[in-house]
Amino acid sequence: MRKSIKCIFILSIVFNSVIFGQMSNEYGGAYLGFGSIKGNSPVQSSLAGSIIFGFNHNLLNEIGIRFGYTYARKVNYFLPENSSGKYYPFLQAVTAKAVIEQSLENSLFVEEGIGLCAVNDRTFSDVDEWAFGIAFSAMIGWDLRNRAGQGYRLGFIGESALTVTSTTPTYFLLAFQTQFYF
Numbered sequence: 001m002r003k004s005i006k007c008i009f010i011l012s013i014v015f016n017s018v019i020f021g022q023m024s025n026e027y028g029g030a031y032l033g034f035g036s037i038k039g040n041s042p043v044q045s046s047l048a049g050s051i052i053f054g055f056n057h058n059l060l061n062e063i064g065i066r067f068g069y070t071y072a073r074k075v076n077y078f079l080p081e082n083s084s085g086k087y088y089p090f091l092q093a094v095t096a097k098a099v100i101e102q103s104l105e106n107s108l109f110v111e112e113g114i115g116l117c118a119v120n121d122r123t124f125s126d127v128d129e130w131a132f133g134i135a136f137s138a139m140i141g142w143d144l145r146n147r148a149g150q151g152y153r154l155g156f157i158g159e160s161a162l163t164v165t166s167t168t169p170t171y172f173l174l175a176f177q178t179q180f181y182f
Contacts (some may be wrong), residue, residue, distance in 0.1 A: 030050060033047075052177075067069065158175075
């Protein structure tokens with residue numbers, strides 16, 4: 001019994017060390033923007049926000065992994081009006097993407113991403129369905145950290161999600177994004 005506990009303890013230390021040793025360039029960020037959302041409904045203009053977390057893995061070299069949560073709601077929700085009793089459609093999405101970056105001149109860069117998404121369709125008050133599909137993104141930005149160490153990166157991003165199950169909700173967003181590298 002004591003041998004197995006010692007073995008498990010040693011293995012957990014070794015595996016945790018290896019996992020953290022292989023990750024580099026961890027970052028967090030957010031974006032705010034506008035776009036369109038759609039479920040089993042006509043396309044509606046929306047305002048959106050997203051929170052992201054990503055990292056580069058040493059085994060994958062130039063391919064980074066990014067996770068994100070996006071919330072997009074019909075624009076009218078944010079306008080001052082008598083909104084009592086009204087329902088404003090929204091979508092929320094969780095994404096996991098592979099991200100590739102190309103350097104341009106000086107501190108400019110272009111970044112593309114593709115991955116899987118799960119989108120919660122709330123376009124009608126009686127609809128609460130999850131759908132699964134593919135998410136795409138493209139960003140052009142400016143690296144304020146000169147490609148090394150801690151600091152900020154800013155840019156403009158376009159993101160789209162297409163689903164193929166349930167009510168087939170989709171969204172397309174254009175936004176201003178900021179990232180902070182730890």
